[in-house]
Amino acid sequence: MNRQVVTRGHIDDEVAAIIAATDDDVFRRGVRDWLASALQRLAGSTDWRTRAIRRDFRLEFETYLCRAGFSALGWPRRYGGHALDLARQAVFLEEHSRIEAPLPVNMIGHGIVAPTLLAHGSEEQKERFLPGLLDNGTIWCQGYSEPSTGSDLASLSTRATRCEGGYRVNGQKIWTSFADVAHRCFCLVRTGDAGSRHRGITVLLVDMKSPGITVTPIRQITGDADYCAVFFDDVFVPDTDRLGEENAGWSIAMAAAGFERGTYFIPRIVRLRSELEQIVRLAARTPRGDARAIDDPRIRLEIGELLNDCTALRALADDMLRRTARNETPGAEGSVVKLLWSEAHQRLYQLGMEILGTDAILGPGEECAPRHGAVQFQFLWTRAETILAGTSEIMRNIIAERGLGLPR
Numbered sequence: 001m002n003r004q005v006v007t008r009g010h011i012d013d014e015v016a017a018i019i020a021a022t023d024d025d026v027f028r029r030g031v032r033d034w035l036a037s038a039l040q041r042l043a044g045s046t047d048w049r050t051r052a053i054r055r056d057f058r059l060e061f062e063t064y065l066c067r068a069g070f071s072a073l074g075w076p077r078r079y080g081g082h083a084l085d086l087a088r089q090a091v092f093l094e095e096h097s098r099i100e101a102p103l104p105v106n107m108i109g110h111g112i113v114a115p116t117l118l119a120h121g122s123e124e125q126k127e128r129f130l131p132g133l134l135d136n137g138t139i140w141c142q143g144y145s146e147p148s149t150g151s152d153l154a155s156l157s158t159r160a161t162r163c164e165g166g167y168r169v170n171g172q173k174i175w176t177s178f179a180d181v182a183h184r185c186f187c188l189v190r191t192g193d194a195g196s197r198h199r200g201i202t203v204l205l206v207d208m209k210s211p212g213i214t215v216t217p218i219r220q221i222t223g224d225a226d227y228c229a230v231f232f233d234d235v236f237v238p239d240t241d242r243l244g245e246e247n248a249g250w251s252i253a254m255a256a257a258g259f260e261r262g263t264y265f266i267p268r269i270v271r272l273r274s275e276l277e278q279i280v281r282l283a284a285r286t287p288r289g290d291a292r293a294i295d296d297p298r299i300r301l302e303i304g305e306l307l308n309d310c311t312a313l314r315a316l317a318d319d320m321l322r323r324t325a326r327n328e329t330p331g332a333e334g335s336v337v338k339l340l341w342s343e344a345h346q347r348l349y350q351l352g353m354e355i356l357g358t359d360a361i362l363g364p365g366e367e368c369a370p371r372h373g374a375v376q377f378q379f380l381w382t383r384a385e386t387i388l389a390g391t392s393e394i395m396r397n398i399i400a401e402r403g404l405g406l407p408r
């Protein structure tokens with residue numbers, strides 16, 4: 001029962017020593033110093049903060065961390081994880097955000113697929129897929145939304161038809177983040193009849209290199225193209241790449257949605273506090289008439305309210321981590337976290353734009369913009385956050401119906 005299923009490859013000696021530290025302060029200082037020197041090493045002579053929003057740099061840094069040993073911090077040891085307790089996981093995230101390290105790209109892999117595989121995958125699937133998450137060699141995307149299926153996921157129509165040894169998949173997914181760089185897709189398909197809704201859905205772990213898959217990137221308001229349309233034309237998927245039973249994918253999808261709206265957002269919640277501190281520093285150095293923006297009572301009030309949100313979210317995030325450690329799937333609380341965080345994050349960068357004043361019209365990436373337009377970039381990007389992983393309206397419905405038991 002307790003055999004080692006996945007063995008992690010060699011990890012950096014310094015990282016091994018940090019992970020093994022018995023003293024909390026030694027652990028924190030070790031993480032802080034290691035992350036700073038790793039970022040400096042990768043960024044060379046340029047300031048990494050100006051590159052932190054670029055996808056290639058984000059991916060490079062993420063893979064560097066994973067290969068050095070900073071991945072799967074909380075997974076059980078038998079699957080190659082470090083089995084670190086929650087406090088230590090939180091320290092890692094705090095230090096990661098304190099130095100404004102780039103956000104990871106394989107967030108779907110680490111934040112959604114890994115916990116779902118650990119909970120629902122066969123031992124053979126864990127053995128096959130977890131190593132690619134440990135070293136970040138396998139980037140995952142999530143194929144849920146379709147042109148006529150977003151909030152009402154149970155109406156999806158991408159069809160998987162039985163054939164010898166597996167399925168033939170036909171249909172289209174849309175808004176699939178990072179599909180252009182992904183190796184695998186955590187994909188929901190219809191295996192039941194057309195009207196079967198949630199009873200006829202199956203999860204397939206589709207190899208993105210399979211013949212018949214076409215990926216077309218879609219440009220966003222930020223100018224980047226982080227998400228894509230994915231077309232399936234008679235794509236063969238073997239039985240061994242089905243997660244769980246045929247037509248029983250809905251409960252797995254709901255468990256994954258729980259992780260997505262709960263633990264998946266924890267790194268971003270921890271980061272919210274340091275993002276707020278950056279905006280406070282911006283307000284403190286930005287002139288406003290004879291004074292500074294931070295002297296404006298309206299700006300001070302909004303900073304105070306955002307600080308309250310950070311504190312509430314941090315308490316919710318800690319609770320979420322405790323539940324995950326007990327192998328519980330976050331329920332409606334995950335929707336509370338997602339809703340509060342996405343709306344606070346939007347307000348934070350709205351405030352940033354107000355502080356910038358006329359400089360706010362300089363676009364992301366422009367040399368003359370303060371910090372290359374990082375605030376403008378985030379302001380534009382946060383527009384998407386009340387839509388992705390379930391819109392704010394859907395989150396409010398879930399909280400009302402499942403959390404508070406109000407009538408539908």
Ligand SMILES: Cc1cc2nc3c(=O)[nH]c(=O)nc-3n(C[C@H](O)[C@H](O)[C@H](O)COP(=O)(O)OP(=O)(O)OC[C@H]3O[C@@H](n4cnc5c(N)ncnc54)[C@H](O)[C@@H]3O)c2cc1C
Pocket residue numbers: 141142143144145146148149150151152174175176177178227384385387388389390391392393394397
């Ligand atoms: C940046 C970004 C990345 C994304 N990445 C992925 C990804 O990787 N994989 C993936 O599968 N999808 C992804 N999505 C898609 C996202 O999950 C959907 O956009 C979202 O679920 C909403 O679906 P929809 O766009 O079809 O809108 P619709 O469901 O058509 O909703 C339209 C509007 O109607 C409202 N509405 C719908 N139903 C109700 C209701 N019952 N009650 C009240 N209001 C309602 C919605 O709130 C919304 O305002 C991404 C989206 C974005 C913006």
